[in-house]
Amino acid sequence: MDNMAGRNLYSHLVPLALLLIDGSSPIDVTDPRWELYVLTQKNNDQLGQTYPTLLGFAALYRFYHYPDSSRLRLSQILVLPPYQRKGFGRFLLEVLNNVAISENVYDFTIEEPLSQLLQLRTCIDVKRLRGFGPIQEAVESAVSQFKLGRLSKKVSFPPLLPPSEAIEAVRKSLKITKEQFLHCWEILVFLGIEPDKHMEDFILAVSSRMRDDLIGESSDAEGKQVVDVPTDYDQEMSFVMFRSTNNATGVETDESRANQEEQLKKLVDDRLSEIKLIAQKVSAD
Known part of the structure; x- marks a missing residue:
């Protein structure tokens, strides 16, 4: 000081x-x-x-x-x-x-931040973002994806990924970090949909996004091994990477997949409860 x-x-x-x-x-x-x-x-x-x-x-x-x-x-x-x-x-x-x-x-x-502070911060930021003109078109575009009808389980879910221009505009003008903006984005989309009509698709989108975040990246890394290959060239630059098919080397078993799915479901349920709570508080202000 x-x-x-x-x-x-x-x-x-x-x-x-x-x-x-x-x-x-x-x-x-x-x-x-x-x-x-x-x-x-x-x-x-x-x-x-x-x-x-x-x-x-x-x-x-x-x-x-x-x-x-x-x-x-x-x-x-x-x-x-x-x-x-x-x-x-x-x-x-x-x-x-x-x-x-x-x-x-x-x-x-x-x-x-503790959970209460994080909740308060998110309520404040969601209200600020709802009044921030440069991202309204992106929010409306995301909401429109749900209004078109049932989403396929076989596609990715761009509605829950804001465009990079929106992320940068929010940081420059409101000083909200990318991480916090992404945390608020799903709430902004939820506030724009009709839950009685689009809730199933919204849950599917949240679940897909969280699966990619929590399971997708880690599962890609599991089962990969690097093996040195004898060579007369450069020993430090000579190797082979392959994906093992042996359970002992890290490939998921049915039991581990079931555990992951159970954990994912709980995380999705917790996230949906948080989204609904914040949306209710913001709407009531």
Whole structure:
């Protein structure tokens, strides 16, 4: 931190951070790349004197981003217990989003957010994205794929993969990372479909996307082996790669496939529950 007042203030906040933020540790206040944002409320005492009441705070770290930009990462955020569930956490996150935009940083991230913070962040970002003009055509195009009718199980599902131009536009203007945008994208699509008509296809699309993410890449790697081949040329550059058909070398058995399918189904169910919950919260605001 650049000023002594901020360092002294944070020294008083450390016990609260350690007590109320899971897995937290004190930040290095001598590092000028740390920034402290404090949320206070003005109150009047019986004599009419104004005094501030501390509601919460956030600690951010500013990383260098080549060649001439920076990235903001939220490391600690806390609303004190008496003031929680009153909208102050949302307000603080919205302020930080505005800081990231006004300072034109590369992007704004959160360090290992807990589920409640991730849910709040996603609600805020989905609302921002719904009002972001440059991606509306892409969202409408994705939604239209579901409205055309039943999707085939034999095809990939582009509706749940936004175009690269949309990803970059969101990062540049809203400072939302690609990972977070993809997390919000399925919710944006869900908000545009009619669940009673298109839910089966939507579930199929989510399942297909998660299968590719969680099973597809790992299954491609399993069963591959590299074997050195004797040669008079260059020993370090002489090898053969092949896919083994022996169960002992890593090829999936029927039992392992069944376990994967069971795990995938649970993950899909959890993801669908999250999508519905966020969509409900966003629609109710």
